[in-house]
Amino acid sequence: MAKAGASTRKENFASTKRHVTSYDVAQHAGVSQSAVSRCFKPGASVSKKMRARVMAAVEELGYTPNAIARGLITRRSNMVAVIVSNLNFYPEVVSELSARFTERGVHVLLFTLDHESDVSRTLQQVWQYQVDGVIAAAHLSPDEIATFVERDIPLVFYNRSYEDVQVCSVSCDQIEGERALINRLVEASRHRSFAIITGPADSVVSMQRTRGALERLRECGATEVLQVSGDYGYRSGCRAVQEILDRRGDMPDAIICANDVMAFGAMDELRYRLDYDVPGDVSVVGFDGVRAAAWASFDLATVVQPVESMAEAAVSMLMDRVDNPELPPEKRLFSGVLRNGSSIRG
Amino acid sequence: MAKAGASTRKENFASTKRHVTSYDVAQHAGVSQSAVSRCFKPGASVSKKMRARVMAAVEELGYTPNAIARGLITRRSNMVAVIVSNLNFYPEVVSELSARFTERGVHVLLFTLDHESDVSRTLQQVWQYQVDGVIAAAHLSPDEIATFVERDIPLVFYNRSYEDVQVCSVSCDQIEGERALINRLVEASRHRSFAIITGPADSVVSMQRTRGALERLRECGATEVLQVSGDYGYRSGCRAVQEILDRRGDMPDAIICANDVMAFGAMDELRYRLDYDVPGDVSVVGFDGVRAAAWASFDLATVVQPVESMAEAAVSMLMDRVDNPELPPEKRLFSGVLRNGSSIRG
Incomplete structure (x- = not known):
């Protein structure tokens, strides 16, 4: 807290409605303006003594550096845009990204x-903010890229990868993850017939997961694979189970869901509406490793995405390119971790 | 998409690395610079013909208005800060707020x-961005306010209210909500003994909910109320149930949880580890009305916060004060909706 004299000075500044500038701080501290600005620049070299002197003046005058004006001079806004297609499915991701950017003063x-x-409508808005970089957990067309x-x-995709476009991305290996799940199902007893509940039609991640599952199932000689579509939501998992029942007349040995939340819907529908035992009658697997997968009600067999490592990789990949735009595009693919839940029969 | 000639012109601008300004657009379209800026100002009056003419030039030259430079002139950044204490518990809130600000071009x-x-550390960063306003779903001290x-x-609190500080807030009525839950429990048969699982010690919302529950329980003549503390997380709900068992030797008739996620932990612990029937042996209630409360595994009796109405109220309350800083502080208190789940025995 400022002392009495300082507080009066602060009020004087406030009452004359004059904005306190870095010039005022420099004058008051008896240092150069560039010394003041170095004190507010992350990573800039400044002695402890100098910092103490400047900060005392800052406190007395009630100075706040203007990040936006500074952005116009340094050509950096110290802001990044994070674009997510559905926050409700990604709270952990946004939380992790936000914490890591904040550590870096971004x-x-x-x-x-x-x-x-x-x-595409969102991008028009992103341009207006002169952000230093963008992390997109959403699909962009090659033209948009x-x-x-x-x-x-600089642009880094989170969990979206492109085969024919040179662009940075951090992803969980969806194909490998699905193959590991299918291997688990095939090793476990009596899984012969399968159904897949896919995500929304415009989700690239869902397409990859479905493709991974189908390929491995075919390699394992599974000929009977029914595909029904969901929208990643719980209710769509319930509805999909009903559709499977309608189309098959009974349940397959295993239901493979493109994400965990639909798997919860499928399990609840099977247990509480259709009176099937999971995993006794039907095994259910998901993908993502959201918190609720570990809850005793579900104890879901799934692939846990290493969200912390992926977020750290995405943030450092982006900031490296903000510092050095010449760095070549890079793809980082993280393996998910198989979670052996009790939703697969043994 | 721009036609061939236009695209060449765009490339010429790009190749000379000269930034396209609103002056260039005005020249090219043969209109005034203020007409160009009106086309980018939400709500500004501009004829259809004028807009078409300007937008054609914008497209041909590849112009993007600089929101940050504009912010320095208009003294508006068109940005607001949203401060949330734990995104994982509030993904719907942030999603709703974000969608509503976006609609308003903010x-x-x-x-x-x-x-x-x-x-307090976060506020230092908020000041640097010269945001137009702040929504805080976190507790601030009177000095910080x-x-x-x-x-x-302008500042609007989301689900934090202050009795002795004049400040805007939008809240769910925690006290009324808890009272409604207790009334439900008391009306339902054989609820005589109770335990409360609170949230973290620094959560004002948890304090209000606990106080509301305790007051109503006392009014109803309940003398036996055990209080144990959690941290709003699932695991803490499980642990709290163990602590209740350790301290009482058996289970109370009902467990009142300060949020839904702890109620899920409590239910799972009771059912899958301790082999109690919910609601046959123990009733469990929560607060919030998160999505999973409606999942068949839980079907939780809880108070559903009207998140959409609350988010709309918070956004319009804030933007009204950005437009007119003289408006007096206002508190808006929304009633939650009682969800009659099957986690209370009948």
């Missing part, structure tokens, strides 16, 4: 989309 | 805290 401008296809290159704005 | 700078007590007044930055 702030997160959050854009949430109702549908992946809304992204090209506009980042034109504008020299 | 962007969200997200700050997440690990603990409510980290807020006073700095918003000094800086003329």
Whole structure:
């Protein structure tokens, strides 16, 4: 807290409605203006003594550096945009990204989309904020990706990968993860017939997971694989189980869900509405490793995405490119960890 | 998409590395610079014909208005800060707020805290971004609240209310909600003994909910109320049930949890580890109405916060004060909706 004299001075500044500038701070502390600005620049070299002197003046005058004005001079806004297609499925991801950017003195401008296809409208808004970089947990078209290159704005995809476009991405290996799940199912007893509940049609992640599961199932000689579609939500998992029952007349040995939340819906529908035993009658597997997968009600067999490692990789990959735009694109693919829940019969 | 000639012109601009300004657009379209800026100002009056003419030039030249530079002129950044104490418990809230600000052309700078007590460090960062306003789903001290007044930055609390400080807030009525839950429990048969699982010690919401429950229980003549503490997380709900068992030797008739997620932990611990029937042996109630409360595994009796109405109220309350800083502080208190789940025995 400022002392009495300082507080009066602060009030004087306030009452004359004059904005306190770094010049005022420099004058008051008897140092150069560049010394003041170094005290507010993350990583800039400044002696302890100098910092103490400047901070005393800052406190007395009630000075706040203007990050936006500084951004115009340094050509850095110290803001990044994070675009997520559905925050409700990614609270941990946004939380992790936000914490890691904050550690680096960078702030997160959050854009949430109702549908992946809304992204082009969002980009128009992103451009206006002159962000230093963008993390996208949403699908972009090659044309949209090209506009980042034109504008020299580093872009890192989170859990979206592109085979024919050179762009940075951090992903969980969806294919490998699904194959591990299928291997678990095939090793476990009596799994012969299968159904897959997919995510929404515009989700690339869902397509990859479904493709991974189908490929491995075919390799294992499974000929009977029914595919029904969901939207990643709990209710769609319930509805999909009903659809499987309608189309097959009974239940397959295992239901493979494109995410955990649909697996919860499927399990609840089987147990509480259709009176099937999970895993006695039907095994259920998911993907993601959300918190509720470990809850005793579900104890779901799933692939746990290493969210902390992936978030750290995405943030450092982006900031490296903000510092050095010449770095080549890079793809980092993290293996998920198989969670052996009791939703697969032994 | 731009036609061939236009695309060449865009490339010329790009190749000379000259930044396209609103002056260039005005020249190219043969209109005034103020007409160009009106086209980018939400709500500004501009004829259809004028807009078409300007937008054609914008498209041809590849112009993007600089929101940050505009912010320096208009003294508006068109950004607001949203401070949340734990994003994992509030994904719906942040999602709703973000969608509603986006509709208004305002962007969200997200700050997440690990603990409510980290807020003062976060405020130092918020000031640097010259945001137009702040929504705080975190507790601030009266001194911290006073700095918003000094800086003329509108502040709206989300689910935090203050009795002795004049400040805007949008809340769910925690006390009324808890009373309704207790009434439900008391009306239902054979509930005589109770335990309360509280949230973290620094959560004002948890304190209010606990106080509401205790007051109503006393009014109803319940003398036996054990209080144990949790941290809003699932595991803490499990642990709290163990602690209740250790301290009482058996289970009370009902367990009142300060949020839904701890109630899920309590239910799972009772059912799957301790072999109690919920609700046959023990009733469990929560608070919040998160999505999983409606899942068949839990079907939890709880108070559903009207998140959409509360988010809309918080956003419009804040933006009204950005437009007109003279508006007096206002508190809006929304009633929660009692969800009659099957976790209370009949």
